């Protein structure tokens with residue numbers, strides 16, 4: 001077994017790296033090798049309370065700066081993210097297992113959110129009405145909330161925390177980011193980039209931890225808003241606890257995303273799109289395609305036959321292997337969960353069309369699985385109902401587009417969906433009637449760009465508001481409406497009025 005020197009990490013608080021004080025640590029792995037590489041401190045409630053107090057001070061300073069001054073820091077931060085892309089991509093690959101190219105892709109998608117946040121001077125404008133009556137002018141301002149928090153998942157160590165958080169800071173809040181304890185390196189590195197960009201101390205803090213730290217954030221009276229991304233059961237619990245403590249909460253959960261393949265679709269295009277969208281990033285994406293729904297037996301047979309050929313060409317490898325199509329799963333537990341889901345599906349009657357349970361791997365201890373395809377899956381099977389966060393994908397054969405739409409609409413998740421077709425009317429029927437938040441037509445993964453809104457429906461998200469785009473400005477600000485009248489000294493007429501003005 002390979003060994004590596006084990007690093008003891010800290011938190012990033014008030015502009016500096018600090019050691020953990022709780023005495024509790026989590027293990028961080030290099031999934032490509034399957035070896036422990038670091039210990040990450042798990043913050044206590046007392047440590048969280050100290051950070052909130054420091055972030056509150058940071059907020060008071062930062063929120064008073066003009067938005068133009070704040071944007072200077074953002075311009076610097078953007079340049080530093082670009083300059084450090086290679087370094088950051090290597091960190092992501094090492095702690096998460098995804099390939100360097102995929103890691104670079106997530107950094108560039110994160111940059112979209114920074115670009116959109118650079119529009120804060122425009123986005124913070126309020127409306128102004130002149131002489132709404134009695135020479136009164138009315139306008140509103142968008143004020144930051146104060147200290148806010150983002151609680152992030154492991155699967156996008158940079159893109160998701162950046163997408164959740166940069167707008168919050170652009171509009172004047174102070175951020176406490178609680179990254180996944182499985183991938184703390186990237187978050188700590190990004191915090192250093194913020195400091196280098198000139199962000200004042202206390203405005204971007206990284207607290208590492210688990211449930212104890214999250215609960216302390218959810219319960220603290222000075223934490224005003226919570227943005228969460230992770231699995232559905234935790235998203236629901238965060239939403240319930242956060243709102244109970246009177247916070248704004250947006251909580252994004254898991255998904256089970258479908259690709260419909262119409263009989264008129266080009267099979268090669270559909271297969272190539274499915275391969276990347278289904279197995280890319282080792283299928284550890286909330287927007288990964290989990291389910292292929294070919295319409296009609298003929299389409300299904302052609303699609304599965306072509307897909308099997310392509311799957312056999314896929315290669316798993318270490319994050320820095322340029323020839324690898326995808327890397328290792330995040331942990332031994334994640335690998336065991338996927339294997340278990342495959343076994344259960346076979347027991348329930350699914351047909352194993354491609355078996356990735358024993359791929360050729362570069363390191364025996366790495367958390368690898370190859371691409372698996374289960375055909376003839378039916379809606380009553382567990383693998384149809386539940387999110388599988390790894391490369392076990394399914395084919396559900398349906399007879400008509402209407403049947404596919406009904407099935408998808410009945411599913412508990414509603415994150416992403418896509419259709420491959422040459423027919424405008426089929427596409428229109430689909431986009432109009434599907435009960436899913438992010439919809440694609442002839443695109444493999446319909447993730448909106450950073451200046452559009454992102455968010456699933458049904459049990460793929462809880463609370464109100466979306467990630468990315470203009471909705472984030474609303475989520476991270478509150479409105480103050482002012483009605484004002486200035487008396488002309490010549491007109492200084494004043495009288496008492498007991499009625500509402502009419």
Ligand code: NAD
Nearest residue numbers: 152153154179180181211214230231234252253254255286
């Ligand atoms: P997770 O729910 O296990 O963890 C997410 C965060 O919650 C982490 O920071 C973790 O430390 C914290 N957490 C875990 N258990 C907790 C508890 N009991 N109390 C409080 N906090 C807790 O999710 P994950 O495994 O890191 O990420 C994968 C999941 O995230 C998948 O389900 C995926 O679909 C989902 N995801 C969703 C989106 C989206 O936009 N909808 C994006 C990325 C990932």
